[in-house]
Amino acid sequence: MYVVIVGAGDIGTPLIEIATAGGNEVVVIERDGARAEAATEYDCLVLNDDATVKNTLEDAGADRADALISTTDRDATNIMVCLLAQELDVPDVVSVVHDPEHRNVFRQIGVNGMENPQRLIAEHLYRAVKRPSVVDFMRIGEQAEVFEVTVGEQSPIAGRTLSSANEQGLLPDETLIVAIERENEAPLTPRGDTHIEVGDLLVVYSAEGATPDVTDAFGHPEDHSGVFRRRHERR
Structure with missing residues (x-):
C-alpha cells in the first residue's frame, strides 16, 4: 500500500514506524526541518515541505497513493491537507481531530476524523481510576460506549x-x-x-x-468521586 503521512510529530512518528514496519511504501511530509531529519531513520521518503501546498502533495505522489x-x-x-488530497482523488483520507467541535467539519468534507490519541489516552487513564471495573472501552458518538467488564x-x-x-x-x-468470554472456553454468543x-x-x-447505574448490574457499585472527595476533606 502506498501511504502519504503528513506530520512527523508525536502522533505521526509512531504511525510512520508502524506503516514502514508493515511493508508499506511510505512518503512523509514534514514542514519542520528537525522532525523531517529525524523521520529519515525509517524506511521512507521524507519531504521537508508544506503539505498545504498542492504541488507538495503532487511531489509526494498523492495522486497515486x-x-x-x-x-x-x-x-x-x-x-486543508485533506481537501487537497480529495482534489487529487486519494481513495482514503484520514485525519487526527484535536478539537471535538471540529468533527462535524471533517464529516461534512467526507473525511474520516480520528479523535486526538493523546486525549484518548488521558480518558483511558481517568477511566482506570474512575471506573476500575471497566477493562476497556470505545466511545460511540457522544454518549454510547462499548466496554468490557468482569462479572x-x-x-x-x-x-x-x-x-x-x-x-x-x-x-x-x-x-x-x-459477547461473553469464559475461562477455558471459546467465546460465547449471548442468547x-x-x-x-x-x-x-x-x-x-x-x-x-x-455509568455507575450500568456497572452496578455487573457487581461493581463503585463511584470513586466519593473517594476523591473524602481524601480531599482529610487534608
Whole structure:
C-alpha cells in the first residue's frame, strides 16, 4: 500500500514506524526541518515541505497513493491537507481531530476524523481510576460506549439467564451484552437462555455509557468521586 503521512510529530512518528514496519511504501511530509531529519531513520521518503501546498502533495505522489493520513497539531492545517488530497482523488483520507467541535467539519468534507490519541489516552487513564471495573472501552458518538467488564460476586445477574435478568429489570435499558468470554472456553454468543457466571468477561453496549447505574448490574457499585472527595476533606 502506498501511504502519504503528513506530520512527523508525536502522533505521526509512531504511525510512520508502524506503516514502514508493515511493508508499506511510505512518503512523509514534514514542514519542520528537525522532525523531517529525524523521520529519515525509517524506511521512507521524507519531504521537508508544506503539505498545504498542492504541488507538495503532487511531489509526494498523492495522486497515486492508496491513502493519506494527516497528523499535524492544527485542525485547520489537517482540513486543508485533506481537501487537497480529495482534489487529487486519494481513495482514503484520514485525519487526527484535536478539537471535538471540529468533527462535524471533517464529516461534512467526507473525511474520516480520528479523535486526538493523546486525549484518548488521558480518558483511558481517568477511566482506570474512575471506573476500575471497566477493562476497556470505545466511545460511540457522544454518549454510547462499548466496554468490557468482569462479572463480580455482587452482580444481581450472576447465576441468571439473560432472559430472566431482562424480565426482572436487572439490566439497565438500552444495554446489550454482545459477547461473553469464559475461562477455558471459546467465546460465547449471548442468547436468552445463556447463564451469566461470576468471573465472566462481558462485552457490553450501553447507550448511556459505562455509568455507575450500568456497572452496578455487573457487581461493581463503585463511584470513586466519593473517594476523591473524602481524601480531599482529610487534608
